[in-house]
Amino acid sequence: MNRRGVNVTAGVAVVGVMVAAPLVLSGYQIVFVLLTLLYIGMAYSWNLISGYTGYLSFGHVAFFGIGAYTVGVLVATHGWPWPVAVLTGGVLAAVVAVPLGWIMLRLRGPYFAIGMLAVAEGTRLLASVWRGVTRGGLGIFVTTTYNVVPVYYSLLGLVVVVMTLTYWVDNSRFGLRLLSIREDEDAAEVLGIDTTRRKLTAFVMSAAFPGMIGGLYAWYIGYIDPGSVFALSFSLNMVLMTLLGGAGTFLGPLIGGASFAVVLESLWARFPAYHLMVTGVAIMAIVLFIPNGIVAVLRRFGLISRRRQFASRVVRRSQRRTDEGPAPTTEKSDVAAG
């Protein structure tokens, strides 16, 4: 089997294990994996925009909240079936992300980060204030049934999709362009890359998933209010897991998410009061000592191939095309990005 075949087989095997898991795991273990999948899904979404383009969004929980409230309102008030409501949540989040991204992505670095934070807080306030729809502080009772297994499989499905998307991004010209934005946006623009379009695409993609995940969260948890769905912990976990694993990589959020969940599970039981402190120290330590995450460490030890192979594959492909005859590409970046 060639390399690709082995990759795919491994991936399918893991997914297979995850699908079969609810049959053997206890109630608690299923919930634990469910929540881990939730966080990993969020991490992958954050990775799409912040990992690849370097535009740190500290307000991505806004999309999560939008999704959660969409489901809350559609299901509780209008009796929609939950899968449709969840998808609607994702669509709504993506739709909101278009004008929002168009405005916010003009800002660089810290301005964007702070701006997104303000957006998240503003959305939370909106949820509180728009009492006619969201019932404000009273919250919404979404469901009285305990829906674990359907949510588990839905989240699993979402995570597979977002991972596949990430894999595609990671191995495509699009991904390389995003990375070039992260490295030096001005240089990328000089080379002719339409950074606005690329950033916006990544941003909208990164908003759709939290929208759906938020919707699934609402269906699982049964009761939502502005405080709980716009909670800080979601933003924190997204950032930490991606950083820990390696921002802007395919496996980063998975590795970061899984290891963080396991560590937190053992720590939290022993040291409940310390978890915020430990999380803070963890972020600082990662930034200072392994800023490129675990994936970078694994790469150094040869467990994961280095990027160059993917990049060179793309370059070889485009060079082949150039050799075969002009299918003129309008962007010079194809060659330059190699």
Added chain:
Amino acid sequence: MNATAIRGFVLLALTALLLAACGTASPPAGAPPDEAGEETPEETAEGSTEETAEGTAEETAEGTAASDESPIKIGASLSLSGDYARIAVDQREAYELYVAQVNENGGLLGRQVELVVYDDQSTPETGTRLYERLITEDQVDLIMGPYSSAVSGAMMPIAERYEMVNIAPMASSDELFQQGFTWSFQVITPASLYLEGALEIMEEEGYTTFAYIGEDTAFPAALMDGLGQEAEARGLEMVFNQLYPKGTTDFTSMLAQVGAAQPDAIFGGTYVEDAVAITRQMQEQGVIADIVALTVGAAENEYAESVGDAAQHIMGASHWEPQLETPGNPEFIAAYQEKAGRDPGYHAAGSYAGISILGMAVEACQCLDQEDIREEIINLETETIFGPFDVDETGAQVGKTGVMVQWFDGQKEITWPFDIATAEYLTPLAGWGER
């Protein structure tokens, strides 16, 4: 990717999965708790395998059936860290006190009681995970509810699913008990009725208008709705109302609006820090009314300590005060003081009452069958240290009313219900600096 890498990757993924599953497996049932009454089970991130977990489950199931010597486990998830940490600590102390007392007196059904308490960090998803753990992993015999409305709302479906009796001592939101849950029970007065006493006083004195400001969270919002309905019923008028976002510290503009409306009474749906800030700012801005009642915030000792003289004649809505002559109250207070080293507040009292009700029901039916215990609780009509207890079929509390207090020279007096009042209420309030 080369073959080594593939193997590494697959190994990594499977290890991660295994670790995740193993890391959540609980230790064998034989492991003793760290302290009597408090248990944070040791997590082994590696080591215990899935086989052990399954084996444990079997052991425990057989164990409980066969032996009468194993302890009865009561599990709960409390907000020991995070937003509601301070209050939840009182709750835990109360539970521990009850369990210690019961064990001294021979236990429940002749068996010792063991308390298993986890910290849900005041987040709903952690709360659900923990109740799932308590029920399916730790195999507790009984559960007690969590603290906040959000966590309660999230775990009530779990109680329904596993058909376990769920007494939630501090859950006050009316809506929690309007969702059709049949396994959850309320101990405290519903939020909408918190200021019933104040409204009665208003009627007595012939006042007609009031203003209400509250935090935009579950209980103050529910209270506002309740006030709206009660006002209509009693022929009173809510001339101004507003909910402010959680975290607001500057109330001056809102108070200016309140002052402009010139109400007979000013009501606040406030916890203690807001009550303190509002009182101070009312004083600064010179806003006053004939009655000022700031629900639970103004009923706490901390309030009077913080605002000093400004507390004079301010009313608060409480659920329980040490002076109440409820059965066993003085003994409870003394025992709590000895255990916790401080005076109990109503959270401690209510939690103690809640877990006592559970114990009462268990003893009454002489069993651990959830259906039977539930029947007992529905039919129970009694009085605890906290006051009357009587629930309807939805689980909502219908027997207990709140208690209105008023500050006189740094002392809190009960002014309503009139038949248990320790002092007569005083209206109208004189101006700031004149009291």
Added chain:
Amino acid sequence: MGVEQLPQILVNGLLLGGLYALIAAGLSLVFGVMRVINFAHGEFVMLGGMVTYWLFVLYDVNPLVSFFVVLVGGLLLGALVQALLIRRVVDAPPMMSLLLTFGMSFFLIGLGLFLWENISRSVPAYGGSWRALGVAFPRMRMIAFGMSALVIGAVFAFLRRTRLGKAVRATAQHAEVAMTCGIDVARMRVIAFAMGIGMATSAGALLVTISAIDPQVGGLYILKAFAIVILGGLGSLAGALVGGLILGLTEVLGTFYVSSAVGQASAYLVLLIVLILRPGGLMGTAEKVRA
């Protein structure tokens, strides 16, 4: 909704704004000199307030005295944090300093919750108000405003009049050129960060007398501080002052004429509007802000 109350509202807004300005000024200074946005700035405000509270409760120390104590403490703490942590990410991509201070913020919140629990603390200082022209001037807020102005003024004077201050400004303008002029840029950064934190902690000392603080209160103030510095221009002290006053006014007016939610949201609205329309702020440098 009348106009009779307007003077009172305006006074409230200005007094509030003066305190916000102090918090924002520290943030602005640090950014101006080091191009670092300290996400943990709000937590230092909280620390200052907490220390003031405990000094009052345990040792009966007057908060106005504590003000100077935490000011000095903040200077020392800031220098320490800069030397140990911030220094390492100053020259790294901005992502790093953002994330580092993000982590520091959570560490400090956790520390606060661990040490002091999630209880709101406040120090009852001089109550009551002075009255003039039918408007109440709350005593403690007036004092806080005054102290805040004092500190901002002192920092201003330091930066403009002293040699050291000029060296700091030079570093802010262009660190490399300053180095070639013989300025010890590293030391300037320590000084700037220390001053920034000192301003934060002293603001906390004032805050605890006016309203309550708990370990998680930092998040609220950091967003307001951001709104102010972006409004006034990152790096501009005068901008922070003006921005602070504007935000204070916007908040109280918004609450009074619309609702308190709008008042709270005004910080975010101001932030977003400024970011979109004029990211350089009212008085800030034409910074490379836009893509």
